[in-house]
Amino acid sequence: xxxxxxxxxxxxxxxxxxxxxxxxxxxxxxxxxxxxxxxxxxxxxxxxxxxxxxxxxxxxxxxxxxxxxxxxxxxxxxxxxxxxxxxxxxxxxxxxxx
Amino acid sequence: xxxxxxxxxxxxxxxxxxxxxxxxxxxxxxxxxxxxxxxxxxxxxxxxxxxxxxxxxxxxxxxxxxxxxxxxxxxxxxxxxxxxxxxxxxxxxxxxxxxxxxxxxxxxxxxxxxxxxxxxxxxxxxxxxxxxxxxxxxxxxxxxxxxxxxxxxxxxxxxxxxxxxxxxxxxxxxxxxxxxxxxxxxxxxxxxxxxxxxxxxxxxxxxxxxxxxxxxxxxxxxxxxxxxxxxxxxxxxxxxxxxxxxxxxxxxxxxxxxxxxxxxxxxxxxxxxxxxxxxxxxxxxxxxxxxxxxxxxxxxxxxxxxxxxxxxxxxxxxxxxxxxxxxxxxxxxxxxxxxxxxxxxxxxxxxxxxxxxxxxxxxxxxxxxxxxxxxxxxxxxxxxxxxxxxxxxxxxxxxxxxxxxxxxxxxxxxxxxxxxxxxxxxxxxxxxxxxxxxxxxxxxxxxxxxxxxxxxxxxxxxxxxxxxxxxxxxxxxxxxxxxxxxxxxxxxxxxxxxxxxxxxxxxxxxxxxxxxxxxxxxxxxxxxxxxxxxxxxxxxxxxx
Numbered sequence: 001x002x003x004x005x006x007x008x009x010x011x012x013x014x015x016x017x018x019x020x021x022x023x024x025x026x027x028x029x030x031x032x033x034x035x036x037x038x039x040x041x042x043x044x045x046x047x048x049x050x051x052x053x054x055x056x057x058x059x060x061x062x063x064x065x066x067x068x069x070x071x072x073x074x075x076x077x078x079x080x081x082x083x084x085x086x087x088x089x090x091x092x093x094x095x096x097x098x
Numbered sequence: 099x100x101x102x103x104x105x106x107x108x109x110x111x112x113x114x115x116x117x118x119x120x121x122x123x124x125x126x127x128x129x130x131x132x133x134x135x136x137x138x139x140x141x142x143x144x145x146x147x148x149x150x151x152x153x154x155x156x157x158x159x160x161x162x163x164x165x166x167x168x169x170x171x172x173x174x175x176x177x178x179x180x181x182x183x184x185x186x187x188x189x190x191x192x193x194x195x196x197x198x199x200x201x202x203x204x205x206x207x208x209x210x211x212x213x214x215x216x217x218x219x220x221x222x223x224x225x226x227x228x229x230x231x232x233x234x235x236x237x238x239x240x241x242x243x244x245x246x247x248x249x250x251x252x253x254x255x256x257x258x259x260x261x262x263x264x265x266x267x268x269x270x271x272x273x274x275x276x277x278x279x280x281x282x283x284x285x286x287x288x289x290x291x292x293x294x295x296x297x298x299x300x301x302x303x304x305x306x307x308x309x310x311x312x313x314x315x316x317x318x319x320x321x322x323x324x325x326x327x328x329x330x331x332x333x334x335x336x337x338x339x340x341x342x343x344x345x346x347x348x349x350x351x352x353x354x355x356x357x358x359x360x361x362x363x364x365x366x367x368x369x370x371x372x373x374x375x376x377x378x379x380x381x382x383x384x385x386x387x388x389x390x391x392x393x394x395x396x397x398x399x400x401x402x403x404x405x406x407x408x409x410x411x412x413x414x415x416x417x418x419x420x421x422x423x424x425x426x427x428x429x430x431x432x433x434x435x436x437x438x439x440x441x442x443x444x445x446x447x448x449x450x451x452x453x454x455x456x457x458x459x460x461x462x463x464x465x466x467x468x469x470x471x472x473x474x475x476x477x478x479x480x481x482x483x484x485x486x487x488x489x490x491x492x493x494x495x496x497x498x499x500x501x502x503x504x505x506x507x508x509x510x511x512x513x514x515x516x517x518x519x520x521x522x523x524x525x526x527x528x529x530x531x532x533x534x535x536x537x538x539x540x541x542x543x544x545x546x547x548x549x550x551x552x553x554x555x556x557x558x559x560x561x562x563x564x565x566x567x568x569x570x571x572x573x574x575x576x577x578x579x580x581x582x583x584x585x586x587x588x589x590x591x592x593x594x595x596x597x598x599x600x601x602x603x604x605x606x607x608x609x610x611x612x613x614x615x616x617x618x619x620x621x622x623x624x625x626x627x628x629x630x631x632x633x634x635x636x637x638x639x640x641x642x
Contacts, residue, residue, distance in 0.1 A: 010125060010197045012149035047127045051145065068572055070511060073520075074147050078512040080440055080522045084178055084193075 001031035001059050004040050005071065006052030014074045015049055022049055025086065026075040027063035065096070072097045099162055099463065100245045100389045102210045109253070110207045113214060117141045118200035125197060140220075142213025143199050146515050150194040153216040154206060158226035158244040158268070159187030159466040161211075166453035166464055168209045174446040176202050181449065183434060183442040185506060185557055186265075187225050187466040188216055192513050214252060219260045221251035221331075225267045227275045228465040231390060232475040234423035237289050240270040242387040243296075243323070246378060250324055257331050261338030262346035264331070265303070277468055277584030279311045280304055280560055282348045283330060287320070294320040300330055300360065301352035304554035308590050309349040312357035314364060322368075324377045329367035333360060392424070393461035393476055399426025402479035411486050413535065414497040419482065422475075430460070430474040430485060431467075433496040433504060437529045440522050441507040442470030444494075451492040459485050468557075468584075469506055469545075471499070501538040502546055502611070503529040506557050510550030510567065511574070517550035519567025519574040520600075524548055527604050532611075541611055544624045545583070560584035562625040563610065564591040565603060576603040580610065580636055581628045589625075592633060594640055606640045613639040 003026075004017035015022040016029035017039060023029070032039055032054070040052035055071050057064040066072050077085030079094045087093035102110070117137070124134040138144075142153040154169070161169075169189055173181045176198050177191040184190055194202070206212055215223050224244045231239045247266060251257065257264070267278045270287035278284035284299035295317045302311030318326045334348045337355070352360050406412040420429040432452060435441050444452070452472055456464045459481045460474040467473055477485055489495040498504045505528060508514065510521030525548055532538055547561030551568075558564035564579035575597040582591030598606055611624070613636055618627045628636065 007145060007149070011195045012145065012193075014148055044131070050131055069574065070147070070515075070517075073511060077148060078192075078522075079520065080512050080526070 001057050001064060002033060002036045003029045003055050003057045003064055003066065004032050004036050004043075004052055005029075005055060005074065006040070006044070006049035009047055009050045012050075016075075017043070026066075029057075029064050031059075062096075069097060099160060100157075100241075100386065106210070107207075110210070110212050110214075113141070113212065114200065114203045114207050117203060121196060121200050136218070139217040140214070141199070141203065142216035143194070143196070144217065146192065146513055148513065149192065150196055150199065151190055151192050151513070152194045152199060152202060152213060153184070153188055153190040154211060154213050155216050155223045156188050156466050157248050158224050158230070158241050159228055159468075160230075160241060161464050161466070162462045163453040163457035163464070165209045165211055166449055166456065168206060168211065170446040170449035170453065172202055172205065173449065180443055180445045182440075182509060183444065183466050183470050183472070185468050185470060185508070185555055186223060187228075187468055188223060189466070192509070219262050219264075220258050221254065221260070221264045221266060224248050224251070225265070225276055225281070225468060227269045227271060228467040228473045229275060229420070229429055229475060230270070231392065232422050232427075232429050233271055233273075234421060235273055236271040238270050238287055238294060239390050240268040240287055241390050242383065243285070243287060243320075244268045245386050246324065246383065247327065250327070250376075256335060260331075260335055261340045262343070264334075264348065272586060274584070274586040274588070277557065277560060279588045280308075280584055281311065283327065284311050285323075288317075290317050296320065296323055298326060298330070301349040301357070303347055303349045304557060304559045305347070306344065306552040306554075307347075307349065308554070308559040309353065310588050310590065312352060314357060314361045321377055322372065325372045325374070326364070326368055328371045328376055329364045332367050332371070333363045393463075395424045395427060395476070396478065399478050399480065402426045404479050404482050410497075411483060414486055414495055415482065417497040417501070417539070418499045424476070426479055428477050428479050428482060430477045430482070431499045432472040432474065432489060432494050433498055434471050434494075435498060435504050435529070436493060436496045437503060437533045438526050439529075441505050441525050444472075448492050448494055451488060451494065455485055455488055469504065471504070497535065498538060500543045500545060502532045502541055502544040503538055504545070505529065506545075506547040506561070508548070508550050508556035510548075514550060516553055517567065518569035519550045519576065521548040521550040521556055521567060524565065524567070524576065524600055524603065527600065528607060531604050531608060541614070542623055544611075546607075547582075557584060558582070559590050560588075561591060562628070563607060568597065570597070574600065576600065578603055578606055578640070580633060581625060583625055587625075594633065594637055596641075609639045610636050
């Protein structure tokens with residue numbers, strides 16, 4: 001699957017394309033398919049997201065899993081500060097990155 | 099310490115106002131990211147993996163308690179309660195909101211701080227010896243010269259759009275505590291026949307093409323220093339390559355035309371520049387120098403002796419405290435490298451503690467080191483126990499300066515958009531493997547440096563043991579280097595061979611240190627053993 005990700009313009013938060021909007025949670029990301037690049041351009045032009053780009057991911061039971069470790073770290077947060085990730089209560093969350 | 103005059107303050111305030119308007123225009127959609135990016139970078143604002151990152155300049159690593167408390171305030175109010183001290187003697191915050199960045203700069207400006215020259219192809223924040231003004235081996239305090247270069251370089255119209263970023267270090271001692279020869283220009287102040295001047299080294303740097311700077315002039319009188327620097331920059335600005343980012347640094351120019359031709363051109367340019375009157379009048383230099391006058395040391399302190407009855411305190415004294423040139427005083431190194439911690443990180447509360455200690459015991463001065471530690475440069479020996487006790491309470495009393503766990507590590511793939519591999523978890527694993535303090539002290543001085551990509555922010559080329567993280571088909575892989583040094587015995591590390599995964603490189607380091615213990619001569623440092631016996635025995639130990 002092909003996901004679109006970027007950073008929120010004002011906050012800098014990592015965000016994912018959900019089909020009609022953006023979410024901080026990759027579980028809500030959808031496959032943008034062949035329209036991914038076009039959507040990214042449209043959303044950037046509309047100032048709804050900063051520096052969007054398209055990544056490859058795998059659909060899993062827990063939601064999309066980016067192919068590259070860099071995007072998995074973006075999706076979760078720094079592996080060295082579990083308290084600052086999106087899943088601070090889940091000590092095993094970091095294993096998803098690796 | 100240098101204090102802003104009305105011009106300095108007006109320049110910084112105007113810059114904040116300008117950036118506030120630029121941010122407003124960006125948020126309003128009046129300018130695109132392509133247009134905005136160079137503007138935000140000129141104000142130290144990057145976009146990293148998780149958020150915007152703000153890098154705040156700490157000129158030549160010197161700051162006072164008021165400024166340190168502001169850094170804590172920024173961490174607490176605008177970030178997530180911590181900051182990261184960097185190998186450029188700066189601090190950066192990892193979780194900044196664009197819409198709050200102008201407010202942060204406004205607050206920083208109230209304590210004479212900013213984020214200018216922390217990014218972009220300009221002369222970056224000047225770095226220097228963290229023991230300046232306290233070291234017994236310096237001929238003069240290098241900071242007035244660093245400050246002068248800061249003023250000369252800030253918004254210099256010719257040098258705001260150089261071919262590439264440009265880093266300058268100034269030291270004034272034989273011992274190089276600032277990795278001076280791994281800068282684009284390294285300046286070592288020294289005296290000849292009673293006259294102050296400087297040796298000028300050009301073309302050093304790390305990154306993907308590490309090089310040691312060439313000595314271009316063994317002595318330029320201090321009266322000519324600024325003109326000579328101007329000439330060095332002009333030649334680079336004219337001939338540095340703008341067509342290829344990987345060949346744009348001055349080290350590549352020197353490599354391509356050779357140091358002799360570069361020197362010839364600089365001398366020709368210098369003859370022209372000198373007539374322009376760039377060098378400051380004596381009164382201006384005296385004005386700046388006066389602000390770096392030694393603090394009011396107490397002569398009665400000369401008889402002070404530290405009470406070593408507490409063994410933990412005694413270990414910290416031996417490891418983290420250095421001799422001061424003033425009898426009765428000492429230089430305190432505060433390690434930001436607790437075992438299992440994140441190198442260079444400090445919480446807002448810890449930053450406040452260090453500010454308090456500087457104010458109460460250290461003539462209100464602190465330094466940030468390129469090894470990502472903090473220094474209290476002037477502490478009375480009689481106060482060392484009180485300082486140590488406070489540091490223990492704050493989790494800042496790790497007694498590991500220059501030992502294997504005093505690791506330099508870049509933010510790596512946990513934070514940095516350029517990184518290929520995570521540096522911090524590896525630093526943590528190495529720290530835990532060598533956690534035994536007695537084992538660390540037995541290994542002695544061993545500088546271990548980790549970079550998460552080839553840009554070498556973690557100075558891996560200059561590590562006695564260096565580690566470079568690379569991306570091997572989507573998997574983190576780590577190359578091991580041996581034999582580097584950023585000190586006066588400067589050298590570049592050599593790769594041992596095939597890389598390792600994270601656990602594998604920790605095992606390899608242990609095999610290296612075991613071999614060192616086996617073959618070292620009495621009192622011999624790791625890097626000296628390596629230089630004596632060469633790579634082969636270590637390679638055999640690593641790969642069998």
